[in-house]
Amino acid sequence: MVKLRRKTNVEEISAASMSDLAFLLLVFFMVASVFYVKEGILANLPKKDSSPQMVERDKVVTVKIIGDSVEMDNTSFGTKRFPSLRGFGEELEKLEIPEIKEKYAVISARDTNVQNLVTVLSEVKRRGFLKISMQNFVE
Known part of the structure; x- marks a missing residue:
């Protein structure tokens, strides 16, 4: 007996529009998301x-x-000298610095990370220094 095979059509799903859909979803979620902007440090740079x-x-x-x-x-x-940054702000508050608004704070850093630099910068600014300058470390 002869077996007859039926022709089976393999259905294909076109994936051409899949990339368009992924791109549109990506754009949608980028536009719909909320971006938080943290306040930075205001820098008054010289001309x-x-x-x-x-x-x-x-x-x-x-x-x-x-x-x-x-x-x-x-x-x-x-x-x-302050051996660590822990408590640096409190010790800085106790220091009597006459005419602090007229003083210039020159900050230099070596072998430290950015977090320590930003911590010291914010504590110095919070203490009342209005004129702050950054420079390379000089021994």
């Missing part, structure tokens, strides 16, 4: 053609960040 400003030595407070320790130096209160 390109301006000359460096000369400042008296007693108006400069030097802040050196080495790893997790901080060292502050000024002619009025001398050199203060």
Whole structure:
């Protein structure tokens, strides 16, 4: 007996529009999502053609960040060392710095991470320094 085979048509699903659909869904969720913008640090940068400003030595407070320790130096209160950033803000509040709004804080960092730098920068700004400058670490 002869077996007859039926022709079976294999149905194919066109995937041509699948990439369009994926792209549209991607765009939809990008537009529909909410982006949070954190407040950054306001930087007042000097103009390109301006000359460096000369400042008296007693108006400069030097802040050196080495790893997790901080060292502050000024002619009025001398050199203060903070072995860790833990409690640096409280110790900075206790320090008597006369005419703090007229002082310049010069911050330099070595062998530290960005988190420590931002922590010191925010504590110095919170303490009341209005004029803050960043520089490369100089020994």
